[in-house]
Amino acid sequence: MTQRLFTKLLGVFLLLLAVQMLVVEFLIHRIGERAAGEVLGVLGRDALWSALLALLVALPLSAWVSRRGKARLRRLVEFSRRIADGDLAARIDIQGGDELSKVEAALNKTAERLAQDFAELESGRAELAVMLDSMQEGVVAITSNGAVRWSNAVMQGIAGLQLIPGRPLLHFVRDPNLLACVRGALERSELCVGRASLLAPGRVFEVNAAPLLSGGALVVLHDVTGIEAAQKSRREFVANVSHELRTPLTSIQGYVETLIEDPNPSPETTLEFLGVILKNASRMTRLTEDLLALASVESPDYKVKLQPVRARVLLSDAIDSIGGKFVDSGVELQSTSAPDSLVMADPDAMHQVFGNLLENALKYAKSGKRIRVSARLLASEVEFTIQDFGPGIASEHLERIFERFYRIDKARSRESGGTGLGLAIVKHIVQAHGGRVWVESELGNGASFHFTLPLAPVLENPPQPAQQTPAAA
Ligand SMILES: Nc1ncnc2c1ncn2[C@@H]1O[C@H](COP(=O)(O)OP(=O)(O)OP(=O)(O)O)[C@@H](O)[C@H]1O
Ligand SMILES: [Mg+2]
Secondary structure, three states: OHHHHHHHHHHHHHHHHHHHHHHHHHHHHHOHHHHHHHHHHHHHHHHHHHHHHHHHHHHHHHHHHHHHHHHHHHHHHHHHHHHHOOOOOOOOOOOOOOHHHHHHHHHHHHHHHHHHHHHHHHHHHHHHHHHHHOOOOEEEEEOOOOEEEEEOHHHHHHHOOOOOOOOEHHHOOOOHHHHHHHHHHHHHOOOEEEEEOOOOOOOOEEEEEEEOOOOOEEEEEEEOHHHHHHHHHHHHHHHHHHHHHHHHHHHHHHHHHHHHHOOOOOHHHHHHHHHHHHHHHHHHHHHHHHHHHHHHHHOOOOOOOOEEEEHHHHHHHHHHHHHHHHHHHOOEEEEOEOOOOEEEEOHHHHHHHHHHHHHHHHHHOHHHOEEEEEEEEOOOEEEEEEEEOOOOOOHHHHOOOOOOOOOOOHHHHHHOOOOOOHHHHHHHHHHHOOOOEEEEEOOOOOEEEEEEEEEOOOOOOOOOOOOEOOOOO
């Protein structure tokens, strides 16, 4: 606006000067030098005054306009510097309506747009980071020279330390399989799939290292510890079952062949051999029954038929059903205490639990001469205990004793007809009831097998002092 005014004033001033020069020229030619001198005297004074006046107005005005222009340019430079430094909130004050102010408005709009795009990008990036952090898999992006570009929270957890971007992956991860896979993806630009077991103690990961189009690679680690353990357990199970079946089968086959090959076996030999064959056949029957029972309790469809049962009744039923075996063996079966509280139990399944624990005590702790069975009321459950005074169990076996086929002394256990599945079945049944099972023992000091059953959810089942029940023989 002011610039335009200044230009107009300057134009008028120059026009006046031009007109004055034309008039002087005309007077010199038309009215002679003398008359012209007079006229010029008058005109010259006026022109001088008007020129001076115009100069007085034009000079400060031009100085002001130039100062103002410079200040606006400085503001523009300062604005560009702030934007370049990432301050996208920076804006210029728009002054007037000249060309420069149009540039200022356009720059403000650009900055606004930039800020908007940047905010959208930032929120997209944050969303992606949240998604990657909530993944089950560890993810790490690697630059083309093997440095960490980015990693998610799971990856940090696996490595056990923070993967600092820019540092080589080798500084944080030492598993040779993983590093070889990453190298393969970077150098040959092809997907590499492998296994890493040295990243975290006891854990196995499947590694997928894929080359990125933009250079570098993306590595994804999937925890397959559970799958590996299940596969190993399945392999061991098949090997154990085959072994357990092969032993009696080989024996049966051997004795049958001997009997067939002997044209005239004595009746005593025949009887003895048939006895061995029967024992091995029974062992196989027992094994298949145990395997079927285990398959049933391990199945995801296995459901116990829970009903409120008095703890005292559960205990006395168990003692009644196995009591005869104790009488024959000469081992004393003592029952000390049992609360009258109602527990949630499947009586048939409980029969299996008590049966196995009492038979074990009879099989492996006969030397202790007596076995004590008891139950006590806890805050929300009843704890049952089968205690023997036999040889006990060494501490290194206590953790593993509930595993399938785990036997402390395989030869002795096999001799006594044990398959090593009983405690595994017990564990599954108790857990299906919502209870816990454990063993306490010291070598030479007998063993105590404990398990709990939750109390029945009835109001008229207040905690009562434990009642003494008469000892059962
Ligand atoms: N009361 C006990 N005292 C000492 N050792 C025991 C006792 N109970 C169990 N064990 C040991 O724990 C092992 C596992 O017991 P478990 O009941 O699972 O198998 P098992 O008795 O050998 O065979 P199954 O019960 O299938 O016939 C036994 O082989 C035995 O070595
Ligand atoms: Mg057993």
